Amino acid sequence: EDQVTQSPEALRLQEGESSSLNCSYTVSGLRGLFWYRQDPGKGPEFLFTLYSAGEEKEKERLKATLTKKESFLHITAPKPEDSATYLCAVQASETSGSRLTFGEGTQLTVNP
């Protein structure tokens, strides 16, 4: 059974204080690992897809990396508008269709 564990559950940062979110996964053949941002009362917003170990992707202050067991979402010099819940999900290559298995998320708060 595919499993995704995110840590920490919640993270409070001061504006400009860089940090990382962790996503550990167990999957029978990884097709892709996905990062989403979710604001309260809204649907998840797609951020990144990573397909293979060693891959990295960047978008503004966010950088996602992938190993064979985990992914990190690095946040550099965060701003208050980066406050949101960040979700990690995996898609198994052996799964029919495109089912995503989600972690519980990390709730990030960036204080000014």
Added chain:
Amino acid sequence: SAVISQKPSRDICQRGTSLTIQCQVDSQVTMMFWYRQQPGQSLTLIATANQGSEATYESGFVIDKFPISRPNLTFSTLTVSNMSPEDSSIYLCSVVTAGGTWEQYFGPGTRLTVT
């Protein structure tokens, strides 16, 4: 990506009644899904909406409770039947667009409260 809309955005319903949620996409997509997000929790896949045929349900979800239709490549509905307070959740549709990637894009969600 794709622009996805859902109707209604929120509703308050009485137990025992049913609610149908609509998902409309602005372009043809290869796959459509329905997820549930219970309060304070992450997303759980309910089913894959198949065009012109019966949906494929995940373990723990059944057609009698969550009937799904997908009459074409841009539209799907999810009905929550015989509702109870435990059905209070956010219901989200997601799509995979044509183009060879497996990225899923989500609609804004429907917040359902059952009293």
